[in-house]
Amino acid sequence: MKLTSTLVIINVLIFVLTFPVRIHIINTYGFRPVAFLRGEYHLILTSLFIHFDIAHLGFNMLSLFLLGTSLEKKIDPIRYLIVYFVSGMVGNLVMLMPFFYSPETIGIGASGAISGLVGLGTLFCPGKLVIFPSVLPLPFVVAGALYFLMTAMNLFTPSEIGYPVHMVGLLIGMLFGVFWSKNWIRGILIFVATLVLIIVLQIVLTMMFL
Numbered sequence: 001m002k003l004t005s006t007l008v009i010i011n012v013l014i015f016v017l018t019f020p021v022r023i024h025i026i027n028t029y030g031f032r033p034v035a036f037l038r039g040e041y042h043l044i045l046t047s048l049f050i051h052f053d054i055a056h057l058g059f060n061m062l063s064l065f066l067l068g069t070s071l072e073k074k075i076d077p078i079r080y081l082i083v084y085f086v087s088g089m090v091g092n093l094v095m096l097m098p099f100f101y102s103p104e105t106i107g108i109g110a111s112g113a114i115s116g117l118v119g120l121g122t123l124f125c126p127g128k129l130v131i132f133p134s135v136l137p138l139p140f141v142v143a144g145a146l147y148f149l150m151t152a153m154n155l156f157t158p159s160e161i162g163y164p165v166h167m168v169g170l171l172i173g174m175l176f177g178v179f180w181s182k183n184w185i186r187g188i189l190i191f192v193a194t195l196v197l198i199i200v201l202q203i204v205l206t207m208m209f210l
Helices: 002-029 033-037 043-049 054-071 077-096 111-124 140-153 163-180 184-208
Strands: none
Touching: 002 043, 002 054, 002 077, 033 043, 033 077, 043 077, 054 111, 077 111, 077 163, 111 140, 111 163, 111 184, 140 163, 140 184, 163 184
């Protein structure tokens, strides 16, 4: 739990220490496509540690804690950090696509990085129980399938939540899960089967209550 706790503490400290000037911090260190393209490349990293308000911080840190503490028992710290930061930074690059975002949009938060942890656990340790996204413990593959579907359904919906960033972060994490898994083909098949099962179950339940 040391690595996850450290990341949570860093995020909380940054929020508390910068709270009086958080709007300035968001405008200066949030990921803004137009600023990144003119050479402010550090924004791809600094934006991962900035949150808008207590609710934004609280949800992300709770998710990070629940996911991270489960993953820490299964993967070494270096790989954990690689997935966390690569997923978060590559996820930010989606904001360069004008189809999803305007050049002046500002992206902040650790959710892209956290999505990467979801993707990693989905294929690297699919049977490991995690409390996400429900309040009940679920196998990682089920949690990952639910998160994938929820994100996909909102991908093209105008929202303050960065669903495209989440999706890319999730997929990056899954790629690492494939690379490091001992039986990645089996993991992918289980993931696809879980997706199909959830979709079929949702259709059946919808038909029953129409």
